[in-house]
Amino acid sequence: MTSGFGESTRASAPSPSCSGNSSNDAGDFECNICFDLAQDPVITLCGHLFCWPCLYRWLHHHSHSQECPVCKALVQEEKLVPLYGRGKTQTDPRTKSYPGMEIPHRPSGQRPQTAPPPPPPEANPFGSYGFGLMGGFIPMATARFGNFTLSTAFGGFIPSLLNIHFHGFQDATVYGTTSGYPFGFNGFHGGNTRGFTQATGQVQRQEDNVLKNLLMLIGFLVLLTVIFVW
């Protein structure tokens, strides 16, 4: 609330002093507890930014329940996300030392798996195979329908096998990525947002996979019908 109100005030009252402007720029990265530029910044699932020493002291020495100092949401230490900027991480002269208290290292980031490589195009094998078969048959009325059915069946059969195998690999990767991190978490992390995008792509491929299975089944039924009739 304080930072929000401060920002609106600064917007309406332009530049009373230079320090006002500089503090305005840094307001978005100030700790919600010490109101200073965050040292060892960590961010909670509810999106609030703190210094790790300030949050640790609050959670372990003052809070009666593990609640966020801003919105009282439940805070789990294993789900805190550290922010790594370009500043020095090891030795910081501005180290914040609370007397009589040893603060452990902040929780490490939960890095998801490396993004899967871009998949190769899938239309080529089916298209070329199908076209090859259909182009090589005699254009008679009865034989035309029969041959068209046969060629379609063959065309639908082999690519399905290949695609099933291919998508199985992709699906495993995507599930591994998405199962550990709910969408709400992905929304606040750049890398995971890409993961979400790929998940959407995979959903489309799954639909294609289902369609191919359906076509294979229909082809099989057509083959049975042809055998029965003849």
Place this chain on the structure above:
Amino acid sequence: MADKYNLKNPAVKRILQELKEMNSNPSDDFMSLPLEENIFEWQFAIRGPRDTEFEGGIYHGRIQLPSEYPFKPPSFMLLTPNGRFETQTKICLSISNHHPEHWQPSWSVRTALVALIAFMPTNPNGALGSLDYKKEERRTLAVKSREAPPKFGTPERQKLIDEIHEYMVSKAPPVPQPSASEASEENPRNEEAETHANSLNPESLTAGEVILDQEVDGIVEEQEEVLANANPAGVEASREVQPSVSRYEVLQKSDTRVQNPKPETRVQKPDDRLFTLAAIGLTIAIVVLLLKKFIKSTQHGALFSDGS
């Protein structure tokens, strides 16, 4: 001023940061300053909330910050008679040290004073340190509060009180008379402060009223607790608006990325067309085969009828 204090103390750094923020963004609704000799001792003055019997009043008070601030809550004491809180007695609210379990480290002196202004017109219901005067008496006390600041403490503190009182008199409009309301309209007002105060007042009042209605039969102690809980809703409601807006923006960004055209999508379109054509072809083939079977059945029937 900063050179006199121990900058390694996190409480001192936090208090200096708050002081700097209040000096760069002064408000017409309240003013607070620390003592020179002790930065943990503050004097404050608040304006009575608008459209209430406290309007126009200037109420002074004292704040004591703990050494573990902001992890422990401060204590508040009013010095000007006001008809809502007792003077020279620590106030019992969720923002004060009577209820340390409700305190939030992200709250500050500024948010506490805004909450105090919002709590003035609420029903005390027997809370510790509260009074329940009639409206006429409160208005009389409001008029009297502008004439002179209260006498309290050391000469240095009194000097600070006088300074704050002079500032507040120049900022706050006078007490409106019940018959003529033109007096208040003549004075200019800070729209931003008014917007902020009004946005907080309805929420706090609504939360308090709703909770109190549900606890009509509760005992005095429970009512005290309920009244204390009214403030977190008021303060946090304003706070929660911002995070939800941020999340909405993040969601929009992710949606935009999903909708961006990609090579994969372009490659899959021809594939979908081929499959659509294949499905249509299969359907036609099945229909033709069924017709064939039907024709054969008809011929068989014809042969049978010819035979008979």
